[in-house]
Amino acid sequence: MTTMTATDPAIEEFAAAVRAALDDLPADDVDDLTDGLEADLTERAADGGPALGDPAAYAEELRAAAGLPVRGPTQHRGLVDVDLIRHNLRQLRDDTARVIRSNPFLSGTADLLASMRPAWWVARGLLLFGLFSISWLNSSGESIPEAIWLVAAAWVVVSVQWGRGRWLPKTGRRVIPVIATIFALLSIGPVWVAINTYNTQQDYYRYGEEVEGPLGLQREGQTVSNVFAYGADGELLTDVQLFDQNGEPLNITDPRYGESFFEGNQGDEYVILVPRDSAPGAGGWNVFPLMQREADCYDETLACARRSSDTTPPFERVQPLIGATLPMSPTNVPTADDDDK
Structure with a gap:
């Protein structure tokens, strides 16, 4: 790259x-x-050297010194003059360099950025690695192989060597680093999105591992949506509070969700279950049997609360337990004739 030095317009021409x-x-x-x-010509002029002379002759001297053949006949360049474009780009580069060096702030900034080139070489290697591994980052929870970090290190080493002008073929030693830099800059957005996607997926799966296992009451792997308890006499009980051996409530749903209703099935019927009116506070998911609400009442308005009703039990009553005291009924109430006997 041409050294950025302020030069005389004649030297530039x-x-x-x-x-x-x-x-x-x-x-x-x-x-x-x-x-x-330009720097060489400027230094020669400052030392009082000979006039510039013919640029074509000077170009031939450069060819001869490098062992290159003399210029051949000019060929038709077609619709696009590639060499002219290259010349204009070089001219633009030199003009930009002069503008930067003529401004103290821009010149200092350019020097600072130039001193930070090794950091960019490392970043370029990591970005190219991210572009290489984007398929793993976008996969559905697939873990990135640990050995892939060796590939990341290899990308960084190659990028640094390219920055130092090493490990490059002679014909592409200027083009390859530029192309790699362009790819690295273009990959910033996709790699950033892929990393965020991967982190989100990993958080989801980590959360899944934390709450691994069934939530709420289960019977043979199936969710229990309601519980009906019967007394020793076989009659249905209400407002029954259930706890496990550790004193923890046997909730029908996970209380961490803070839900006020539970969607389930009672037989073939789809129901919306809610805690009983007698349950205190915001809990009550361990007080059975739960009540049910009409299917269109998902909110906590008073009108919806009034549309709650008792759920239908699977049995009106069940077989009494042996030795249980049966409730008084017309069939077993003592009569005066029984007393006379």
């Missing part, structure tokens, strides 16, 4: 003419031959 006289050569060869040309 001469250097541009020299490059134009070399435009039949590959761009890499032209860059090699004219790298630092």
Whole structure:
């Protein structure tokens, strides 16, 4: 790259003419031959050297010194003059360099960025690695193989070596790092999105591991949506509070969700279950049997609360237990005749 040095306009014109006289050569060869040309000419002028002379003759001297053939006949360049485009780009680069060096702030910023190039070489390697591993990052929870970090280290080493001008073929030593840099810059957005997607997926699966196992009451792997308790006499009980051996309530749903209704099935009927009116506070999921609410009442308005009703038990009564005291009924109430006996 041409050293960014303020030069005389005549020197700039001469250097541009020299490059134009070399435009039949590959761009890499032209860059090699004219790298630092303006600085050399400026230094020669400051030392009182000879006049610039003919730029074409100067270009031929450069060819001869490099062992390159003399310029051949000019060929038809077609609709797009690639060499002219290259020349204009180099001219734009040199003009930009002059503007930067003429401003103290911009010049200092350029020096700072230049000193930080090794950090960018590392970042470029990591970005290219991210582009390489984006398929793993976007996979559905698939873990990235641990050995893949060796690939990341390899990308970083290659990027740093390219930045140092190493491990590059002669014909592409200038183009390959530029192309790699462009790919790295373009990959910032996709890699960032892929990393966020991967982190979100991992958080989801980690949460799934934390709450692994069935929630609420289960029977043979199936969710229990309601419980009906019967007394020793076989009669249905209400407002029964159930706890486990540790004194924890046997909730029908996970209380961490803070839900005020529970969707389930009672037989073939779809129901919306709610805690009983007698349950205190916001809990009550261990007080049975739960009540049911009409299917369109999902909110906590008073009107919805009034539309709650008792659930239908599977049995009106069940077989009494042996030795249980049966409730008084017309069939077992003592009569006066029984007393006379």
